[in-house]
Each structure stands twice: as structure tokens, then as C-alpha cells.
Amino acid sequence: MSEPISDTFAQQLQHMRTELIAQIRAQRGGKVGRAQAALDPHEIQSGDWSQVDGERDLAQALDERETAALRAIDDALQRIAAGTYGLCVDCGADIPAARLHANPTALRCVPCQTRYEHDHPAVTPSL
Structure with missing residues (x-):
């Protein structure tokens, strides 16, 4: 792949990475992960453990998906650097x-x- 084309994809990937990180930070409130937030003591005191478990499972799945997406972007940027993109x-x-x-x-x-x-x-x- 030619260098100008690789540069275009590198810019697109960097933009995707920046947006994904901003999205993750916004969803986490910059402090805790969604899985931790799902363990809100008020929610647990209400006695609805099934809802808390479901929210925690969903949060964990979303965290795993976002981590995989970020890894895929970083891997693509590494392939560009290596000339194999x-x-x-x-x-x-x-x-x-x-x-x-x-x-x-x-x-x-x-x-x-x-x-x-x-x-x-x-x-x-x-x-």
C-alpha cells in the first residue's frame, strides 16, 4: 500500500481511536468502569439482585467489546508502521x-x- 494511502488510513484509525477513548471516558464518568458502577450500593439494597447482575454482565460485555475494538485499532496502526497494512x-x-x-x-x-x-x-x- 502506498504511503499517502496508508497515511489516510492512519488518520482515520487515529480519529476512531480518539472517539472510542472519549466514548469510554464519557460512559465511565472518568472514574469507574461500568461494571463497578453497576454495583451501586443503593441498587443492591433494593434487593433486585437479578437486575444488578444483568447490568453488571452487560457492562462487562460492553467493556470487553470496547477493549477489543481499541486493540483492533492499535493493531491496525502497528501494521501501518510495519508496512503490512x-x-x-x-x-x-x-x-x-x-x-x-x-x-x-x-x-x-x-x-x-x-x-x-x-x-x-x-x-x-x-x-
Whole structure:
């Protein structure tokens, strides 16, 4: 991938990273994670443990999803730095620019991603 195109994707990824971090901070109030906030003593005193457990589970799932998204962005930025960005990790072919614009963290070309999802059905797709 040419350097000007890589720079464009690097800027897009940096913007995504900044927005995601701002979103995480806003949701956490800058102090505690959602899982910790779900353990509000007032909520627990009300005796509705199932609601508290559900909120904590949801908060943990969201935290894991955001962490995975941030990791994917950082990994893509590392691939740009290494000069391997835009190459399918499975077959080595170029990932089309349109796919990268739609999903700048894509690891695979569409045929390899389709095979990967077929072979790993429990894995969340990264199309």
C-alpha cells in the first residue's frame, strides 16, 4: 500500500481511536468502569439482585467489546508502521481499499474472512 494511502488510513484509525477513548471516558464518568458502577450500593439494597447482575454482565460485555475494538485499532496502526497494512493475514493478497474504508481494522480479504467465519462460527465477525 502506498504511503499517502496508508497515511489516510492512519488518520482515520487515529480519529476512531480518539472517539472510542472519549466514548469510554464519557460512559465511565472518568472514574469507574461500568461494571463497578453497576454495583451501586443503593441498587443492591433494593434487593433486585437479578437486575444488578444483568447490568453488571452487560457492562462487562460492553467493556470487553470496547477493549477489543481499541486493540483492533492499535493493531491496525502497528501494521501501518510495519508496512503490512492492507494485506490479508491469511493469503497475503491486497485487501481492497473500499473494504478498508468500510472497516479500517480488517485483517482479511472478503473470501478469507468468509472462510474464517465459517470455520470459527463463535467468533464475532470483523467485516
